Amino acid sequence: MKRKRKQTIFAQLLTGFSVILVLLLTTIGYFTYRTSSEVVLDKTSRFLTESVKQMNQKLDILLQEFDTLTLDIGFDPVLQRALQAPGDSEEISTFDIEKHLNQKMRFIGSDVLVLVMGSNERYFSTSSSYYFLWKKTQDILEKEWYQLALSNEGSIHWFSDTVWQLGEKPALVGIRQIRNWGNLEGLGVLMIAVPLETINNQFKNQQDSPFDKIQIHDTYGTIVYSTHPDEIGTPMPQGFLPGKSGDGSGIQYSADTSRYWTSLPSSYSGWNLVAYVKPEEIVGDLNSVQRNIMLIGLFGSLFALALAVFFSWSVARPIRMLSIKLNKTERGSLTPISTRMRNREVEGLFQSFNQMLANLDETILDLSRRQISERQAQLVALKAQFRPHFLYNTLNTIYWTLHRKKLTEESRMVITLSHLLRYSIDGRSELVTLEEDIGQLNRYVYLQQLRYGDKLSVRLDIPAALHSALIMRLLFQPLVENAIVHGLETSEEEHWIIQITGFQEGGLLHLTVEDNGIGMNSDQSLQALTLPEDDADPPDLHTGIGLSNLQNRIRLYYGAEYGISLSDSSLGGLRVDITLPLEIR
Template identity: 25%
Template sequence: MKRILTFKQKLVLTYVVLIVLPMSVLGMGAYLLYSDTMEKKVSDFVQQVAVSTASNLEMYIRELEQFTLMPYYNKEFQDTLTDDSPSPDPLHALEVKEEIEKTFSFWQSQRDSVEKITYFSKPGSGEQRVYSTGFPYDNLKAEDAPWDERAFSASDRILTYLSLHQLANTGYAQRTEPTHVFSLIRKIYYSSTMMETAGYMQVDFTLEDIGRIMNRINREENGSFFLLDQERRVVFASQPIDEGVLEHVVGQPETAPHAPQIVKLNQQNKILVRHPVGKMGWTVVGYVPVSQLVSGIANVRNSMILIGLVCIVLAIMITTTISHRMTRPIYKLIGLIRRVEAEDFQIRYDDPPRNEIGQLIRSFVRMSGRLDETIRHLYQAEIVRKDSELRTLKSQINPHFLFNTLETIKMKAEIDEADATVDMITALGKLVKSSLHAGKDFMTLREEQAYLLNYFYIQRNRYGSRFEMTMDVDEELMDLYIPRMLIQPLVENAFYHGLEMKQGRGRLSVAVSKEEEAVKIVVADDGLGISPERLQQIRSRLDGGTLKPSDGDDNIGLVNVSARIELYFGSPYAMQIESKPGEGTEITLLLPAITSESEVERYVSRYHRG
């Protein structure tokens, strides 16, 4: 069986999807963007380190170039150094050699990285001489130097460079560990012309200063850097070099781009940079394993995942709480609906929420209350209608009134002429005929007036001039319809409860007028009136909706009239009672102005529907 999700479950699921999915997409996008940005920044940083290192090395080489200019700072020494004329005195030649090499040693002491200074006279120009610090060379000539003397001599260059090489061993001592040096070779000119080459001065430098420059950048956060020469030999490396990196760099042509590259070596990605050092023909090479970079990014990723999980848990908790608060009134409303389905209309909902659901709940509670009121109203209306029909069948004229009327007719027949008796019997017949006619629910004011005039005629014959009775109806209102025998019970109530027990002459008036779109009927008497307590009881009974008259009720006429107005017309049409003890009572009826029988049928249908 297919499971149906509840509204609350759907709401929570929707919230979770709308929160988790965007957060996941944004988180993944942010992580990838951060990874790419970090990779680019690291690549740029490593490239800047390589460029900066190359620049420092070039500055260092320029300092060394300045060092090779030392012979030119002393013209006398320059002349002595470049003197290649034969010496007749061997002892003097030895003294000159010692003086020159002593000067070389002094220069060497000025810079720790200077390993050796050697001077070669130019071949083919006078006596061949070699001056050198340290152990002397036996039979060493310029042609035997590791640099190409002929090519250098023929070129326009005044300075050449010799990359990493080993110092030549002397014949007097054998070095246990060869010293690796690089050399700068400068042409030395005769001081007289400064145009003709007299010889060459070779200065050999150790890698000590190079090591200090390289060690400043060979840190874990910077990656690993090393120095290559033109022949792809490692000049300096403070750390073991990854064989894959070395093979890759050596295998690349010199024209390879110097921009950062990401290469895969030994199943591992590496960021590789390179930058030339200039005149020496060296290249600074640096590389950073991507795994080293990813390790930092992984921490960021893990932190983002943790934060994302916390946010998701909080989102689920918040959405569950919100959905519970949103659906709780709905479930309560469902409970109220089930109570109404079980015919329990007495429902309440205290403090509904102030939103659309709250409006729905308030509307439903009001609807239920009105439905309950309507049902009770229908029930009471049905009772009133049945009771009214029963009473109509029996009679709507008080037996006491009929008895007194017959007594009057009897007395009148004894003392008066037969004509008066006939008139009274005729008037009584019309009354009885009208009161017992149950076929019509409405009559015109003209018919109601005729009925009341017959009633007044009988009462005048009974009481003589004791009461003054008047009826004032505008002629334009005569054809308007009102419920049948609506005024007569009020008139009869005025006689028997207000005027009959009054001492002296009494007055009763019926006035019918039009007030805006309604008909106003006022029945007033100057009889005994009604006490405030009794008047309050009557009003409460009429206003409280207790419309069913009971047997023996001395206000049956008032209740019957009020009930019929309520059932026929409803609000705002009603009956009002005003009374003061000793001054009289005034009853006001406010009815709709009904001008046609079609309107009558509409109100009759409303009455029979309740």
């Protein structure tokens, strides 16, 4: 009889779960994308509209400043007196009046041209690199904007025209009637030309904005300004009505330009500021949202599938069976599982469990052998405890023998060595006071000075208030030994200097050890603070501790933000800086 192939858990769940998962993710993805799209479009529209409002406000402020300037010039007493005098009167010369006007213009940061054309045929202009293309009143009598200026009752009228600066150049021009401040009769007109560079300076902060281009339309339907200079002076695009092309409430799409646009009319000049945006700037965020939703959906599907497989009801029953069997095994029953399961994965799990039971006897034997080894290790440790005491007792015997023979220096060497060893292997506490570790350092330095004599000089500069600070045991000795062995013994200095300093900074304790030895380069410094691999040679220090081990000890005990840093010393050798948390006993 052909054996029926057992079905896997994955095959049982895949069909039904996939259908449910696809429907669920499709529904969630659709509504999520729709909601996100509305939010992104709304935020983009508000951002673009607010940007246009800010630019419009800048334009209004700029024009109002020049409006105020021309009003101040028009009612200037000197200019009023000159325009009221007969045309052939030279009571005030043209040079003096133009000099007076230039004084009033001296605080204007832009190269602006002002021209005064009096009814008495007197003409005055300010110093500028620009010139109007007309010089007499007769040249502008037929202009529409001239008639509007006369009918504005002294208010300024803005329009677009050209000025001369090594060729014709577009500019914003304002014209207003100068009226006698006593009887309000007309005395002439005042014209001001503002170069488009001034407008560019106002909008320079918008260069990084998403706008493709910016235009200003005047009330005549002419483009008076554009970030694309070739459009200046041309009619506005079709679909825009002069003075009514937008209200700043949102963005619209123009098929003629294949761009979105938004505009806002100026409450001051009546002009429209129009900003264009390429479609990809609008939908760019939407595409990003769509990609993110697809990625989230993909990872969500994989995660949901893994959870469904893991928590499937088809594995609940065999897991309970395994739990019961494990409880029986804990009580000493080693009977294997004989039940056959329909799923291959679960049957394989039961076979692994039965194999575990088969190997349990070997594991028990192995544990027994380890217990015997542990007992032997305990005996060795008990014996090792007697060795330091034997060493101390022997050193003390040698000390008293030398002391009785009145060998003072030799006896002091022995007792110092005894204290040095006792401190090094004392395991009562990892933390000691700074004063205790300095005492250990002094013992070590005393023994080294017996060897090197006056050649070795150790300077200690640590405030007494810090002597009760708690630090790790054996902090100074390995650093000083490293300075002697690796920095000073190989140097050619006649006098060896080791300088140790310490100070408090906030809640930190800073300790420094410097020498005048050969120092280290950057590669050597990096290697000195890097722990070697398990099979590498130990650090080349007499203590066997090394800078890297000391760095590791500090960070394991205090944390990764504390430790050792190496740099060049002002003495000419190596500088070791240690940073520890300050803890006063």
